[in-house]
Amino acid sequence: DGGITQSPKYLFRKEGQNVTLSCEQNLNHDAMYWYRQDPGQGLRLIYYSQIVNDFQKGDIAEGYSVSREKKESFPLTVTSAQKNPTAFYLCASTLLSRGGELFFGEGSRLTVL
């Protein structure tokens, strides 16, 4: 079945540690996105990518990094520079040429202890 897979679903880390969240899609979508959800704040865009080896900062990119070495994969690294990393992270993708909707993964809950 086609879809977006995020892992891990739950992750705990100590302060000062970097952590990488995985996002893989087999929908052959061009564009991939990372959003962060905090209570009462909706979905805020962290990074997005339209093509391999190219990506753009979203509204809240500070303390995060991404790579897009393959069309199917768009991992997000939450670095120790991110001041408040505890959140629910959502990966999404879309086929830009079709102008359609975003498809989301199941999300990853990161908790910093």
Place this chain on the structure above:
Amino acid sequence: DQQVKQNSPSLSVQEGRISILNCDYTNSMFDYFLWYKKYPAEGPTFLISISSIKDKNEDGRFTVFLNKSAKHLSLHIVPSQPGDSAVYFCAARATTDSWGKFQFGAGTQVVVTP
């Protein structure tokens, strides 16, 4: 600066009645609008969309209305069912934006009571 706003954080409605969720936007370049439904600890799922060339789109119990002059859209759910209890997000994008950025509202928590 939030370009998509959902000013009602929560809505309680009785089963069988109509749920009306509102969304306002500020960017006049937005021409494609979507509604998503989200359960806790899950990713949002797409519900319905509308292009700016239309003012209404219907899909089963869900209808979205778009008022371009007021920069306002609404989602109607009729009749509301207990399974509709979720957070609903409004999203918008400018199709001229080749990067495909979607902007989301803060969401409205809908609770459908028996």
